Amino acid sequence: GQQLNQSPQSMFIQEGEDVSMNCTSSSIFNTWLWYKQDPGEGPVLLIALYKAGELTSNGRLTAQFGITRKDSFLNISASIPSDVGIYFCAGTDQTGANNLFFGTGTRLTVIP
């Protein structure tokens, strides 16, 4: 299946710092989704993007759908301890089959 390259694999940051992570695909995507997963829980949808160039915010989170439609990034501003978790990008390609492909995840640790 489609492989999404997500980076970085892990991040250790100080509380209050900004964070940026990104995801790239080998083919054009129609949708980019960003999720956060806490230990032992299912992923929670943070932001959904549907148009190339679209920039969407959800509180301190901002995500963008890349112009080439093959990439997306997620920024977290002024990180707080509860931002700790694993962030996954996901997307659907152009086949129309609603196949949902996931990145390998970015593990975020926030140091108080």
Add this chain to the structure above:
Amino acid sequence: EAEVAQSPRYKITEKSQAVAFWCDPISGHATLYWYRQILGQGLELLVQFQDESVVDDSQLPKDRFSAERLKGVDSTLKIQPAELGDSAMYLCASSRGVRGDTEAFFGQGTRLTVV
């Protein structure tokens, strides 16, 4: 707020036994996904349904795993016989599955431990 329901939340079973997981998607969601997540790793798609039809089960180990969504609503994933390597979190997700609305929402998952 509508959510995806999964049960059981936790399951411990002995190897070679049968085990089943249940998922009730958000009402009106035509697309249903089952993922497996081994501890500390990413999500592996096992099977995808569009209504009652299987769209993708290419990664489902069909010698021991089966999945059904008979009425196009809730779904059951079964493992028989369970093996030690099946220990993982099994996650169900659903979406409307139409262009412009492919946001998928996950349940809390079933944590399976095979002993």
